[in-house]
Amino acid sequence: MDTDRIDQIVDKHHGEPSSLIQILLDIQTENSWLPREALERVAERLQVPMTRIQHIATFYKAFSLVPKGRHQIHICVGTACHVRGGSRVLDTVEDLTGIKPGETDLDLKFSLETVNCLGCCALGPVMEIDGKTHGKMAPAQTADVLKNYD
Amino acid sequence: MSDILLTIDGKEVRAKQDMTLLEAARSAGISIPTLCHHEKLEPYGACRLCIVEVETRGHPRIVVSCVYPVEKDIVVRTRSEKIDRIRKMILELQMAHAPDSFILQDLATEYGADKDRFEKEPSFCIHCGLCVRYCAEVKKKNAVGFVDRGIRKEISFIPEIASKECWNCKECFELCPTEALQAAYVLIEALISPETSFKPEEDGDRTKGDQDRKARKGLSVLA
Numbered sequence: 010m011d012t013d014r015i016d017q018i019v020d021k022h023h024g025e026p027s028s029l030i031q032i033l034l035d036i037q038t039e040n041s042w043l044p045r046e047a048l049e050r051v052a053e054r055l056q057v058p059m060t061r062i063q064h065i066a067t068f069y070k071a072f073s074l075v076p077k078g079r080h081q082i083h084i085c086v087g088t089a090c091h092v093r094g095g096s097r098v099l100d101t102v103e104d105l106t107g108i109k110p111g112e113t114d115l116d117l118k119f120s121l122e123t124v125n126c127l128g129c130c131a132l133g134p135v136m137e138i139d140g141k142t143h144g145k146m147a148p149a150q151t152a153d154v155l156k157n158y159d
Numbered sequence: 160m161s162d163i164l165l166t167i168d169g170k171e172v173r174a175k176q177d178m179t180l181l182e183a184a185r186s187a188g189i190s191i192p193t194l195c196h197h198e199k200l201e202p203y204g205a206c207r208l209c210i211v212e213v214e215t216r217g218h219p220r221i222v223v224s225c226v227y228p229v230e231k232d233i234v235v236r237t238r239s240e241k242i243d244r245i246r247k248m249i250l251e252l253q254m255a256h257a258p259d260s261f262i263l264q265d266l267a268t269e270y271g272a273d274k275d276r277f278e279k280e281p282s283f284c285i286h287c288g289l290c291v292r293y294c295a296e297v298k299k300k301n302a303v304g305f306v307d308r309g310i311r312k313e314i315s316f317i318p319e320i321a322s323k324e325c326w327n328c329k330e331c332f333e334l335c336p337t338e339a340l341q342a343a344y345v346l347i348e349a350l351i352s353p354e355t356s357f358k359p360e361e362d363g364d365r366t367k368g369d370q371d372r373k374a375r376k377g378l379s380v381l382a
């Protein structure tokens with residue numbers, strides 16, 4: 010992400026220090042992670058200390074300080090999904106992608122996370138990819154679903 | 160601004176309107192234990208050790224004295240069975256993280272806290288925020304801040320700022336109730352520039368033995 014784009018985002022929020030979280034979210038959404046240079050630019054533009062930015066960026070799960078894959082897989086391990094076999098879905102996806110929750114593969118294709126209930130328990134076990142819900146997942150089906158992403 | 164009259168531990172206390180209970184008590188020579196309070200810093204209310212009982216119209220409740228503003232005619236008790244019990248618990252929890260802190264040990268003796276009550280998880284930081292806030296509010300350098308949250312929250316130096324500012328300041332070291340900051344920083348220094356880290360202090364008031372002890376403690380941070 011180049012400095013111009015970051016400046017644009019900061020300008021969109023009128024360079025308001027109180028919009029810090031919103032600005033970071035915009036960068037996160039667009040870039041899927043927060044590179045250090047981006048944070049330094051934001052700090053400079055908003056005149057807020059790096060310590061504050063670092064605290065916020067590490068506080069909220071929505072932010073990532075390491076590169077993320079092109080596709081975000083969220084597998085629900087909430088109670089309802091768990092009793093319906095969510096952990097077996099997770100196991101299969103771990104095998105297929107070669108990564109564990111919290112990790113990203115070397116090709117930057119997938120990032121894997123677990124979540125504790127996506128709010129649609131009747132569809133469990135639930136796997137969400139880039140915000141799209143795949144319900145009633147059987148471990149055997151996961152490969153077919155993942156195939157659609159590259 | 161008219162003064163406010165209240166009762167603390169049975170003593171009539173006259174306080175200024177913008178004072179906190181803690182300030183009012185201290186101005187009357189009544190001591191309340193604190194860990195995260197510092198006169199030069201904004202009240203923070205993190206450690207909860209300074210809790211007191213406030214009674215209004217016969218109803219007692221627990222408030223945090225370092226952030227609670229004085230009120231007319233309230234009756235404040237700085238010690239009671241309930242308060243002592245809560246303070247004891249707070250200390251026991253903190254000592255799971257910083258069992259060797261002298262400040263905590265002294266308080267533990269006073270409140271009968273058992274430092275071994277909870278399983279040890281030495282993080283050497285009790286999140287009082289003194290170092291972080293001192294660097295931000297007094298020194299205005301923001302070299303050290305918190306990262307992460309909950310049980311994983313810890314302090315972290317911004318290397319670019321730390322390498323310029325910290326060597327000549329180190330004022331936050333003295334503030335830490337657990338000495339963890341000192342340990343961590345000295346350790347980092349030792350790792351980055353081993354040839355300078357054991358050099359005795361120029362300012363002379365800290366001895367080499369002291370530094371060695373800190374460095375050794377620093378190693379246990381890693382363990």
Ligand code: SF4
Binds near residue numbers: 283286288290340
């Ligand atoms: S390192 Fe020490 S001074 Fe800093 S927040 Fe932790 S306990 Fe407080």
Ligand code: FES
Binds near residue numbers: 125
């Ligand atoms: S437990 Fe998975 S959606 Fe509720």
Ligand code: FES
Binds near residue numbers: 194209223224225
């Ligand atoms: S001194 Fe009041 S909460 Fe720490």
